[in-house]
Amino acid sequence: MNVISLFMRYQSDMKAVEQALLDVFGQEKTTLKESATHLLKAGGKRLRPMLALLGARFGNRQSSDVLNIAVPLELIHMATLVHDDVIDEARTRRGQLTVMAKWDARTAMYTGDFIFAHALRIACTIRNPQLHQILSLSIVHMCRGEFAQMRRFFDLNQPLIEYWRRIKRKTALLIAVSCQLGSMAAGADEVVSSLLYQIGYDIGMAFQIMDDLLDLTGTEKQIGKPPGNDLKQGNLTLPVLLALRMPNLRESLISGIAVIKETQSPSAIKQVIEIIKTSGTIETSREIAERVIARALSRIAQLPAQKERDDLIHLANFVINRSN
Amino acid sequence: MNVISLFMRYQSDMKAVEQALLDVFGQEKTTLKESATHLLKAGGKRLRPMLALLGARFGNRQSSDVLNIAVPLELIHMATLVHDDVIDEARTRRGQLTVMAKWDARTAMYTGDFIFAHALRIACTIRNPQLHQILSLSIVHMCRGEFAQMRRFFDLNQPLIEYWRRIKRKTALLIAVSCQLGSMAAGADEVVSSLLYQIGYDIGMAFQIMDDLLDLTGTEKQIGKPPGNDLKQGNLTLPVLLALRMPNLRESLISGIAVIKETQSPSAIKQVIEIIKTSGTIETSREIAERVIARALSRIAQLPAQKERDDLIHLANFVINRSN
Numbered sequence: 001m002n003v004i005s006l007f008m009r010y011q012s013d014m015k016a017v018e019q020a021l022l023d024v025f026g027q028e029k030t031t032l033k034e035s036a037t038h039l040l041k042a043g044g045k046r047l048r049p050m051l052a053l054l055g056a057r058f059g060n061r062q063s064s065d066v067l068n069i070a071v072p073l074e075l076i077h078m079a080t081l082v083h084d085d086v087i088d089e090a091r092t093r094r095g096q097l098t099v100m101a102k103w104d105a106r107t108a109m110y111t112g113d114f115i116f117a118h119a120l121r122i123a124c125t126i127r128n129p130q131l132h133q134i135l136s137l138s139i140v141h142m143c144r145g146e147f148a149q150m151r152r153f154f155d156l157n158q159p160l161i162e163y164w165r166r167i168k169r170k171t172a173l174l175i176a177v178s179c180q181l182g183s184m185a186a187g188a189d190e191v192v193s194s195l196l197y198q199i200g201y202d203i204g205m206a207f208q209i210m211d212d213l214l215d216l217t218g219t220e221k222q223i224g225k226p227p228g229n230d231l232k233q234g235n236l237t238l239p240v241l242l243a244l245r246m247p248n249l250r251e252s253l254i255s256g257i258a259v260i261k262e263t264q265s266p267s268a269i270k271q272v273i274e275i276i277k278t279s280g281t282i283e284t285s286r287e288i289a290e291r292v293i294a295r296a297l298s299r300i301a302q303l304p305a306q307k308e309r310d311d312l313i314h315l316a317n318f319v320i321n322r323s324n
Numbered sequence: 325m326n327v328i329s330l331f332m333r334y335q336s337d338m339k340a341v342e343q344a345l346l347d348v349f350g351q352e353k354t355t356l357k358e359s360a361t362h363l364l365k366a367g368g369k370r371l372r373p374m375l376a377l378l379g380a381r382f383g384n385r386q387s388s389d390v391l392n393i394a395v396p397l398e399l400i401h402m403a404t405l406v407h408d409d410v411i412d413e414a415r416t417r418r419g420q421l422t423v424m425a426k427w428d429a430r431t432a433m434y435t436g437d438f439i440f441a442h443a444l445r446i447a448c449t450i451r452n453p454q455l456h457q458i459l460s461l462s463i464v465h466m467c468r469g470e471f472a473q474m475r476r477f478f479d480l481n482q483p484l485i486e487y488w489r490r491i492k493r494k495t496a497l498l499i500a501v502s503c504q505l506g507s508m509a510a511g512a513d514e515v516v517s518s519l520l521y522q523i524g525y526d527i528g529m530a531f532q533i534m535d536d537l538l539d540l541t542g543t544e545k546q547i548g549k550p551p552g553n554d555l556k557q558g559n560l561t562l563p564v565l566l567a568l569r570m571p572n573l574r575e576s577l578i579s580g581i582a583v584i585k586e587t588q589s590p591s592a593i594k595q596v597i598e599i600i601k602t603s604g605t606i607e608t609s610r611e612i613a614e615r616v617i618a619r620a621l622s623r624i625a626q627l628p629a630q631k632e633r634d635d636l637i638h639l640a641n642f643v644i645n646r647s648n
Binding site for chain 1: 354355356407410411429430431433434435436437438440441442444445447448449450451453456457459460461463464466467468470471472474475
């Protein structure tokens with residue numbers, strides 16, 4: 001079974017998610033409808049709702065709460081993307097113009113707020129306040145992560161722990177709660193829900209490490225935006241931070257990154273990427289991601305023996321092998 | 325009784341609100357703490373939490389839910405101010421530098437997100453999901469209002485209904501739900517809660533009309549920012565829209581506003597303000613606000629006869645007589 005057939009197993013449920021996502025803005029009459037659906041229509045993996053659906057299958061009841069948590073999870077993710085594009089001054093995302101580029105920064109800011117507000121509106125229809133609390137707390141952490149990332153732009157001396165903290169907050173937590181909340185919405189056992197949280201957390205950490213690698217090694221076609229985008233904005237990711245710790249490379253990296261900061265020059269970005277590629281830290285980072293996934297796999301083995309356990313195994317393996 | 329003694333009657337409860345507001349960011353270790361508390365420490369009327377406390381006194385029980393709704397209401401208001409300052413490129417607010425000016429637009433955007441996330445986190449501790457739903461829906465409307473306002477910047481031909489819709493969404497709704505949710509959190513009768521909603525709505529509409537007038541007629545000392553700020557950003561308020569409808573003034577206003585749009589020149593702003601001041605539309609707008617308050621007063625008369633009814637009467641009168 002490959003990852004496509006994995007996604008296929010959730011296709012009919014995911015269709016409902018997709019329709020619900022479109023319906024969110026269907027009633028809107030303003031430009032907000034266009035700007036909010038713009039990113040939606042560009043596609044995306046819909047990883048978070050899928051994980052919520054997957055988690056729900058460990059529960060013991062059908063519930064409309066599952067859809068009502070799956071949809072806000074994707075919306076929250078989308079809202080942060082729209083706001084991040086303002087910060088990054090990104091021109092393209094998922095191979096399309098960003099809201100920021102197609103309209104302007106103001107529109108992007110309010111569009112993010114608006115998508116976020118709708119996410120809450122839908123999440124609030126869930127009757128169990130515990131789910132609201134988990135979701136809202138993870139949003140607080142996500143904001144902290146985005147902010148911390150921004151504060152560390154071009155910080156050449158940041159400790160590695162900053163990187164871990166950052167990707168935990170900006171990515172892993174929402175993926176963790178996607179698994180957890182989906183299962184809770186379907187009345188799963190508490191032990192299973194917290195196991196799913198931890199599995200999601202590891203998958204999320206590995207996902208972000210790999211995402212950061214792809215930004216250095218992928219082609220524009222693969223990743224939907226020009227490579228080296230992280231470097232351009234000063235977001236120093238794991239392979240860069242590891243390479244900066246290598247005495248023989250540190251000086252040339254520091255001067256290369258200084259040129260990027262100064263000029264944003266594509267050739268400087270290319271040069272720094274080349275240094276990192278030869279440093280071996282891409283491979284080291286991949287190994288770290290693999291170790292995280294190994295931990296996820298050992299936790300997956302503790303889940304009740306049912307088909308969805310295999311789905312998680314495939315997904316975990318997909319994360320460290322994906323090329324887009 | 326004047327408005328100061330009105331606020332005095334809520335002083336001890338408001339102290340708890342103030343402390344809770346400070347505590348929200350007390351644990352924070354990042355710059356987010358500084359940026360988020362920056363606006364908090366600049367003061368403000370705390371109108372929304374006060375109305376929630378007032379509404380709660382129409383209820384029949386003490387509940388920690390009252391504080392847990394009062395605090396998020398102020399936080400949501402603050403978050404929108406921080407984001408609005410990004411859009412408006414405002415330098416000062418409440419007599420202090422804005423987050424946008426003291427740090428930068430990126431910090432302001434994430435600070436707004438962060439304050440907002442904390443608002444949700446606290447609101448989510450309330451056990452009654454109906455309150456969450458009302459709050460989240462009003463946030464959706466607020467986003468629409470802010471966005472609509474931005475889309476109409478410098479639109480000289482917008483219908484008056486656009487103005488009403490805009491101030492309803494950006495101001496009146498949150499004030500309305502402040503009264504309503506405070507009373508609901510304290511278990512008030514449903515009829516009373518919905519009456520309080522309508523009273524809050526009218527007070528909010530009048531409040532915003534008067535706020536818009538103050539932007540034209542107030543001094544920098546009174547309003548904590550340079551006057552004419554709305555004109556500068558192209559936010560055409562009631563007296564401006566009414567004056568644009570006067571054949572003898574329309575041409576000179578249009579050319580004056582065109583110069584403001586082009587140059588942002590303080591002398592052009594001053595000139596347009598002078599035209600509006602002589603047009604009589606400031607007085608007309610004030611009369612409209614007074615009519616809205618008269619409707620609020622007739623609804624206040626339908627509330628149960630208790631001290632808080634008088635508080636609302638004083639507050640309603642304060643709104644149309646305030647000078648800051």
